[in-house]
Amino acid sequence: MHDVKRIRENPQAFDDAMASRNLPAVSSVIIDVDAERREVLSELQKMQSRRNEIAGLIGRSAHSGADVAELEREALSLKANISLLEKKEADLSGKLNEIMSIIPNIPRPDVPIGPDESANKCVRVVGKPPEFDFPPKAHYDLGEAMGTVDFRSAAKIAGSRFTILRGKVALLERALKNFMLDVHTREFGYEEISVPFLVSSECMYGTGQLPKFSEDSFQTTDGRWLIPTSEVPLSNMVRDMTVPLSKLPLRMTACSPCFRSEAGAAGRDNRGMIRNHQFHKVELVSVVHPDKGEEELERMTGAAETILKKLGLAYRVMLLSTGDMGFSAEKTYDIEVWIPSENTYREISSCSLCGQFQARRMSARYKGDSDKGFPATLNGSGLAVGRTAAAVLENYQLVNGNVIVPEVLIPYMNGTKELDKNG
């Protein structure tokens, strides 16, 4: 959500920002509706003031015995006008809100401008992709051959785009979650949070999934939503509250299943664990002073990268262009891991600075002695567990189809050093 005052002060800058997102100019509509709303509000408040005054006079007349018939007549006519104006004001507020709630965040100045992912900028490439003297298999072929990744049963039970993991690969997934959470809590000071996987519409609105992207998530029969990411419950921890400045930065991490309808993804990544309706993700969320956003984004991205470094996986960091950024983001780094079978990098993390955009939607505030306002929020994957498991399987595969367990995971795997057909 944007600050209407800011738009009023510099409509051109706002329209330019929307243009960089390939969206039409809307500032003039917003300014008009807002001006009308404030005019109505101002008049309404004058009437309310008079109404309160009359009520006071009548109240005090009970003691003085003064005649109040004239006052009551005036109050009655005021009453009708007030309810009329109240309705008008509510309509205008609603209209303004409707427009504002589907406008995305404004990209930061250093975000490359472009139509889509083709304009993304590679910031750095870290690690070297492994070289194989045999054609590397895809993770789903490796897993199925080992009998540890079972798409057939998953389809029987839940339909397409689900995965069942068995034995050592299920353990690998669990090991990855614990490893990631440990790194973030011990090395980066994130507090581990165990969150609800169902959330209210208010939460989905707060982080920006609603009202525009309802078709991307699953809704329950009683009106709740399956979380598409634990960013939603984590960020909404501060919804409708004022956090003391001294408590910032807040850093929270959670591991949760994530549910996505993947509407419109037909035909893409149909095989494997890359694009499922349900996947596990370790999420990072920070709530910081608005001036500390960029600094925190670098820190958060670094925390996510640390996981890949420790796992010995090659990756690159991409700065997303205006055309590829999410709704609530004003700057986003994607981390892409090397996937040998596809001979390319695939997204495994997305770290976004949302500035004050979500805080405004959530009405989350911070307050210090002489400084108060909306904090900046950030969220990032640290990392998508299923995709990390796939990357480990592929990057550490041997010619016989076995998979070496990365050193850092061995303690989390009860000492298992290699995955093989014996599960």
Added chain:
RNA sequence: GGACAGAUGGCCGAGCGGUUUAAGGCACCGGUCUUGAAAACCGGCAAGGGGGAAACCCCUUCGCGAGUUCGAAUCUCGCUCUGUCCGCCA
């Protein structure tokens, strides 16, 4: 799921139709006093929004939403949440 009780400012808590512009206390901030501290005393102390160059004025908010009324924290209806007990249950 059933029964009962409750929801008031950062916290506790009074108020149950108009001298309440939400009493009082705690916490916090400033001052007096003190060598310093404590105590005591004095003063200050919610958020959001509208108007204004400013001083300042005004509106809204007593869980949320409707309603009754000239006037609602207070009355009516609906909802949400919390507590206690019962039932069910991992």
